[in-house]
Amino acid sequence: MPKILFVGENNACRSRMAQAFTVAMAPFPLEAISAGYRNGVVHPMVSQVLAEVGVAVTDGPGFSLGELGGQSFDLVVVLSPRVREQYPALHGLHGVLWWNLDDPLATPQAPEALLEAMRRCRDQVRVRVETLFRDGYFHALLTLKENATRVLDSLAEGLVAHDLSRRIFFFNRAAERITGYAREEVLGRDCYDVFPGGFCGHKCSFQESGACVPERQTGYSVNITTKSGETRQVEVSVVPMRDNAGRTVGVLASYHDQTRLLELERRLGEKQEFAGIITRDHKMFQIFDLIRAVANSNAPVLIQGETGTGKELVAAAIHREGWRARGPFVAVNCGALPQGTLESELFGHVKGAFTGAIRDKKGRFALADGGTIFLDEVGELPAATQVKLLRVLQEGTFEPVGGERTVKVQVRVISATNRDLKELVARGEFREDLYYRLCVVPINLPPLRERRNDIPLLATHFLERYAAEEQRSAVKLSSSALAALMDYHWPGNVRQLENAIRFALVKCPGRVIEPEHLPPEITVRERVPAPARLRAKLTPEAIEKALEAAGDNKLRAAKLLGVSRATLYRYLRQHLPPKD
DSSP: OOEEEEEESSSSSHHHHHHHHHHHHOSSOOEEEEEESSOOOOOHHHHHHHHTTTOOOOSSOOEEGGGOTTOOOSEEEEOOTTOSTTOOOOSSSOEEEEOOOOOTTSSOOOHHHHHHHHHHHHHHHHHHHHHHHHTSHHHHHHHHHHHHHHHHHTOSSEEEEEETTOBEEEEOHHHHHHHOOOHHHHTTSBHHHHSTTOTTGGGOSOSSTTOOOOSOEEEEEEEEEOTTSOEEEEEEEEEEEEOTTSOEEEEEEEEEEOHHHHHHHHHHTOOEEETTEEEOOHHHHHHHHHHHHHTTOOOOEEEEOOTTSOHHHHHHHHHHHSGGGGSOEEEEETTTSOHHHHHHHHHOBOTTSSTTOOSOBOOHHHHTTTSEEEEETGGGOOHHHHHHHHHHHHHSEEOOBTOOSOEEOOOEEEEEESSOHHHHHHTTSSOHHHHHHHTSEEEEOOOGGGOTTHHHHHHHHHHHHHHHHTTOOSOEEOHHHHHHHHHSOOTTHHHHHHHHHHHHHHHOOSSEEOGGGSOHHHHOSSOOOHHHHHOOSOOHHHHHHHHHHTTTOHHHHHHHHTSOHHHHHHHHHHHSOOOO
16 A cells, blocks of 8 residues: 655644645555654644644554654655755655745734634645645656556566665565565564664674675675575675655665576586685585574584595585674684693683783684684584583573683584594594584584695695785696696695795796605605505594504694594503503
């Protein structure tokens, strides 16, 4: 049903008259609403002068503009000449008429003079309302709006428009098709209530009240959750919408669905880059899908994979793709922090808690409040810290070291390890209840040797990047150098490949990288025996074979075993005491 809003100053005289005449004269059903910049009491003479011409004041209360909420109108008529510059940015797409009628109540008058002023105002309002309908202006406005909507509904791109309070006032047919929501379900609602985290994802400019609107945001990808719960990837462009006075009244987001295109690229095995991860491997495409699926969830994620497979990249991608992207991302390497300070680093401490604690200090969990904390090498946590981490996962609370005050945080926990946590649980080195709390959503990253088709792709990518940094052009890999890369087992995975390309670029004086420019371990003919190279489980036999293959170099042996040097040293101390 069409809707007209009449706006006065106090909603006590002119807007009430216009509402009453509209209800009486409209040739078709519509809704007429009277509002003011302030909501006053209707003057008794209004009813008197309307009754003289056979029209009654419409029943029901009037409104102030602030009480109209998310309502949209087809036409707004402003009756006051004194408030044109203060006319507010109202919700929706509507036409505006300025009738500029003087207010009979503006100056005190004797009753007889006031009555005559009321009658003049009544007659002026009646003529304008009569003209609005008799000459077809309102019908023409509705037809124009319907035609514009019809054109926008024919577009393949989805269009979503909302005001400065994030209330949606336009939603075309393509938007319905892509999201699964009917426009009647979303119009007038907060965008964040329909799409958790906002339709525009972490690029939203309306996460906080009073945010400024950027001039334009073009061509970035976000994940949305459809009405049926399906995750779809769309490419979004956002522009501000302004009224005739140049004031920003909202934003328009246009988007198209990339889900089917990306799926087709995967089937064809084409290169795809996502969150800094480059691949054409089907296993990695499945991980991309899983990242998108869990991004807007609060469920803890455990990323498992060998050293150098890109676990932190995956953790950062989960954070950036979800609604928590507007919060902090705090990464902690649990294996790199001394056990004596680990608890303080994670949970903070109060002044005087221990020697050197000269002031209160926030821990990483407090710094990550509202965002994500990434616990790398989580298998290295000592037993006492495991207990405290379990409480954070269960209750979202902890006490700083030496403190008595309980701190509550809203933090998503993503953890990673290159060790077999189930094996650690079986050996009593990791709490079983903590393992199941951390591993709600497991993500297993394949080693580079299991995605060999990515080796040329990644090598070329790293070569182009670092050649550009060093201002060198047209540096390429020879076929023999590429063959050596393909033949190598890559115990250090993608990180090792990246370092090898940097090494070769430094060593190569010309434009073609040959095998002799690669690190020696890649071109050596003697390969490490497969049992030592691939065994992820630490056993005395596996360690002895790795040390033998590495010439007793413990750092290289740790890489061959797929564990950190600290893990290897700890295992050696516990299980392999020095020989006499």
